Amino acid sequence: MEPYLFRFSANIKTDIFLKDPETSQIGTAIINQSIDLINEIGFEEFNFKKLSARIGTTEATIYRYFENKHKLLLYITSWYWCWVEYQLVLHNTNITDPQVQLKNTIKVLATPTAQHYADVNLQNLFNIICSESCKSYLIKNVDDLNKYGVYFNYKKIVSIISVIIKLINPTYMYPHMLVTTIIEGIHNQKYFAEHLPALTDKTDAPEYLINFYYQLTIDTINKSLK
Template identity: 40%
Template sequence: MKNLLSVLKITVPDKIFLKDPETSDLGKRIIENSILLIDEIGFDNFTFKKLGTKIGSNESSIYRYFVSKHKLLLYLSSWYWAWLEYQLVIETFSIADIKLKLEKAIEVVTKTVEIDSNFSHINEVILFKIIINESSKSFLTKEVDTENKEGYFEIYKRLITRLEEMILATKPDYEFALSLASTVLEGSLHQHFLNEHFPSITNCKNGKTPTNFFIQLIENSLK
């Protein structure tokens, strides 16, 4: 089971892209280098023209895969959430104790990401930094409701639902399971952001991690 990720394909909603970048060498180079370039210059300064220069390809070739850089960010975010979902399933499937299962799930979705050699064209560590710093730009838009109806955020929502189910397995009568699950997922990103940029307003530093905080929060909430 630990080798599951090596044989499974990370699936992203197909409405996000025009052509699946996983199906060609150019597509994989687009994904690989877009991660590196966004990390280097930020999403606001990122353009397909700059990406084309970086990969030695025409800007128009990138538009054959994504209609806009917004869709590319949606792709990167969806890929990350799908990858994290696989991690969650693999790490928790054999745990019978429901409390230990939930604790392990919280650890998986809140910990600092390490590199995964199963996907050589994607640096998960750098992608994690982008998710922390830029992923909110994928849904803080005027088009969010339309994109939600079209299924762009289905993986993100499914991951939250998985956490909700584990919370309810621990305490079936807890009435804020979805709110708690979404708070853990988004809150962990915020705590990582604060640790990096505003360490004076978070306790998640000096050996204390977002995982420590959210495990304690879950335990206190479900007493």
């Protein structure tokens, strides 16, 4: 069992949901079962009819919590970024060396830190993040959604890691660009390794991916010091 310093609670913008799923048993079932179902069949094939059959409830019940399946995906991805923030606190508390903080951070981004938390299958969630999370923002109405702060949790993670990069090299000019390159690159490489191995140097060892992105980041940061 993983040791936790305090109980994890996801701080998710209320504009994403109609009713907070964490306030009821059926709400948590919607989240947990949707993670498992999307992981099994993909976001395109996923719908509330299939989810309601899996849970043993009605579509109308699910619609009381989420306006549509895209809002549900936004909730799931936001929950994940809240979890990443929580893990960064656990892994980097009392660590003063920013390079060690960076290595810990990339490890958190590249691998699930546990298999389950409560009833959430973290491995399935991580799979969704790698293969489906871009569908939460690569959409036509992204600007309208952004006005309501629905991408707050992702932006917060980028800001947190950008601070670490600036601690390593205060003069580095592109911390946010580098961080999003790392995050999206990790997701792409994990996806490629599983489905399109010709596009990556496939390996089953998580340390391979961690070491690659750590070295890439350090080399990029240090180049501007010369």
